[in-house]
Amino acid sequence: MELRHLRYFSALAETLNFTRAAEKNHVTQSTLSHQIKQLEEELSVPLFERVGKRVLITEAGDSLLAQITPALKQIDLAVNALLTSPGTMTGCIRIGATYTFNTNLVPKYLATFLSKNPEMKIVSEELPQAEIIRKLEEDSLDLGIAYRPNEGHDLWFEPLFNEEMVLITGVNHPLAKRKRVRMIELNNMRMTLLPKIFNTRQQLDECFRACGAEPQIVVEMNAISPMLELVRQTDLVAIVGETALDSAKGLSAVALENPTPIRTPGVLWKKGGRENAAVNEFAAMIRRSVALREGDG
Structure with a gap:
């Protein structure tokens, strides 16, 4: 018995089709059929039954498959480890x-x-x-x-x-040309922010309370990209971390102070x-x- 016999047997047990099993192992159908017959003769038990055009696995075949499947997987892992470049992780x-x-x-x-x-x-x-x-x-x-x-x-x-959070406006917004904006200046400002379940929103709410500002939260969105797109197309402003700015086209980023939100x-x-x-x-x-x-x- 050789390893190829077990691989052919496993493929046939999986597909129950001589043609597909042969294709899986890159051999002819006659070669695979001959190898399966050799295996059955060596073990002295039938592993498959041929019922017309159907192929059925026997009880002995089921038992053999259960025993060899873990071994074949372990062999494949060992071979792959040898073929993988040194230092490459899997x-x-x-x-x-x-x-x-x-x-x-x-x-x-x-x-x-x-x-x-x-x-x-x-x-x-x-x-x-x-x-x-x-x-x-x-x-x-x-x-x-x-x-x-x-x-x-x-x-x-x-x-x-450490990352400072910045005010994001459209390029035509009154605050767009400013270098810095105090948080108190955002009082009554129309804004889009993350919902209150987000830690970022909770920290911003604390900053607003600390300076006495009460902005108008017109839209809450749970994703940054659509929030920034909304700022591009409206008079709303947003506050996000600098790392969230994928594209500044059509937007202005203005530093915040008193207090500066830092994450x-x-x-x-x-x-x-x-x-x-x-x-x-x-x-x-x-x-x-x-x-x-x-x-x-």
């Missing part, structure tokens, strides 16, 4: 990122990581911060890219940089969940990318 990373970072930074991080680790599979979700925290705690995410969370969680936060983006891990080498490498790549960007700045 496996899957599950990432959750807030809307702000999923617009610009995450695609750049993924492109850099995949260029060095083409065998990796990445599942990236765009989620609110609260959902990222929940999924990390229940182990359905490996890594989060978000802002510093509030207390009351079992997560470890690694800060990356701290970073990487979120579950405590004790840093054993995955691929996840550690992805986080290290984010650190390097941020350090290069800060150095260029």
